[in-house]
Amino acid sequence: DTEVTQTPKHLVMGMTNKKSLKCEQHMGHRAMYWYKQKAKKPPELMFVYSYEKLSINESVPSRFSPECPNSSLLNLHLHALQPEDSALYLCASSPGPGGETQYFGPGTRLLVL
Amino acid sequence: QKEVEQNSGPLSVPEGAIASLNCTYSDRGSQSFFWYRQYSGKSPELIMSIYSNGDKEDGRFTAQLNKASQYVSLLIRDSQPSDSATYLCAVNWGNAGNMLTFGGGTRLMVKP
Numbered sequence: 001d002t003e004v005t006q007t008p009k010h011l012v013m014g015m016t017n018k019k020s021l022k023c024e025q026h027m028g029h030r031a032m033y034w035y036k037q038k039a040k041k042p043p044e045l046m047f048v049y050s051y052e053k054l055s056i057n058e059s060v061p062s063r064f065s066p067e068c069p070n071s072s073l074l075n076l077h078l079h080a081l082q083p084e085d086s087a088l089y090l091c092a093s094s095p096g097p098g099g100e101t102q103y104f105g106p107g108t109r110l111l112v113l
Numbered sequence: 114q115k116e117v118e119q120n121s122g123p124l125s126v127p128e129g130a131i132a133s134l135n136c137t138y139s140d141r142g143s144q145s146f147f148w149y150r151q152y153s154g155k156s157p158e159l160i161m162s163i164y165s166n167g168d169k170e171d172g173r174f175t176a177q178l179n180k181a182s183q184y185v186s187l188l189i190r191d192s193q194p195s196d197s198a199t200y201l202c203a204v205n206w207g208n209a210g211n212m213l214t215f216g217g218g219t220r221l222m223v224k225p
Contacts, residue, residue, distance in 0.1 A: 031211055042201055042215035043157065056212065090156055097211045099145040104156040 003027070004105035006091050012111045015081060021108045023074040023091030031097040032074040034066060035090040037107075043090055049074060050097040081112045115140045117204050119216035127224055132189040134219050136202030139183070145205035146178055146185045151218070152198045160200070161187065192223045 004025045013019050023032065031050050035043035048056035049068040057066075063085075065077040074091055088109050092102040116139040126132045134148075145164055149157035163169045163176040163185065175188040185204075189196055202216040 033211075042217055045212060048211065050211075088156075094211055099205045099211055101147060101159055101162050102211070102213060103159065104149075107156045 004093050004103055006105040006108050010109050014113050018079045021076040021089055023105055024072055025093040026072055029093035029095050031094045033092040034076050037088045083112050086112045115206055115214055117214050117216035119202050119219045121217055122220040123222050125222045126192050130192050132192045132221055134187040134200050136185045136216050137183055138204045140206055143204045143206055147203040148187045149201040150198045157201055194223050194225050197223045
């Protein structure tokens with residue numbers, strides 16, 4: 001089973017709202033990722049968690065705040081977003097942080113008004 | 114700057130034909146290579162991973178890797194209209210953190 005789940009599927013928020021995206025995997029994977037994908041563009045890496053510790057932050061603005069409460073769960077907390085942050089947010093996981101295949105969840109489509 | 118290049122397409126092939134998708138990358142130190150398929154509005158789905166020079170076959174799909182030429186390709190035999198999607202080539206540079214860099218994707222259209 002290579003399933004990564006994400007909730008919610010869709011999210012509409014105002015620029016003053018606070019919301020969170022959730023990602024879960026039960027494959028025993030020890031690396032988890034957040035990507036952002038704009039229309040007709042490839043996914044862009046935002047954050048990498050390796051063994052529940054943040055290992056990579058690709059210069060993402062502080063209005064995006066990741067959290068890894070345990071090895072199966074990854075959250076992305078959103079606050080004071082801008083309309084240009086509207087995108088598909090993808091979570092992925094891999095068995096470890098060493099070049100293994102990454103498996104993607106279905107994504108959360110975010111619209112910031 | 115580590116780069117992954119793909120022809121954006123669209124690549125149009127008739128049903129039953131072989132579709133050939135190509136990808137070049139900039140860093141000879143790259144270690145892992147992946148092909149993902151992405152339907153419009155959906156998330157990327159893994160098609161194939163390849164780590165060693167040569168061919169790797171899985172059903173109708175064959176990935177080919179040539180590290181000397183810094184080139185990876187995906188062949189789709191007996192193309193079906195359901196194969197119409199954007200195909201993303203991704204390269205892992207082997208650095209810490211398992212960072213993938215994606216090419217821009219090639220849009221494939223299989224016409225009945």
